[in-house]
Amino acid sequence: MAEDVKLPSLGEDAPETATVSQWLVAEGGRVQAGEDLVEMTTDKAAFNVPSPATGTVVKIVAQEGQDVQVGGHLCVIE
Secondary structure, three states: OOEEEEOOOOOOOOOOEEEEEEEOOOOOOEEOOOOEEEEEEOOOOEEEEEOOOOEEEEEEOOOOOOEEEOOOEEEEEO
16 A cells, blocks of 8 residues: 655744755665655754655655655655
């Protein structure tokens, strides 16, 4: 079953967008639930988004350098 990974809320008073800095797992790579998938940055901070599920990254939707809205798609894990 495919799982869409989305940019989580960044918290109160946080920006509504973040930039993809670096993918830590490539398309086709295996990932464990809780393992860091991608490094994101805002004008205030850098943070990693963990995987919500164990599986294979089958599609990276947001490319490095791309801005993503909170709730926007990052990748698909199957």
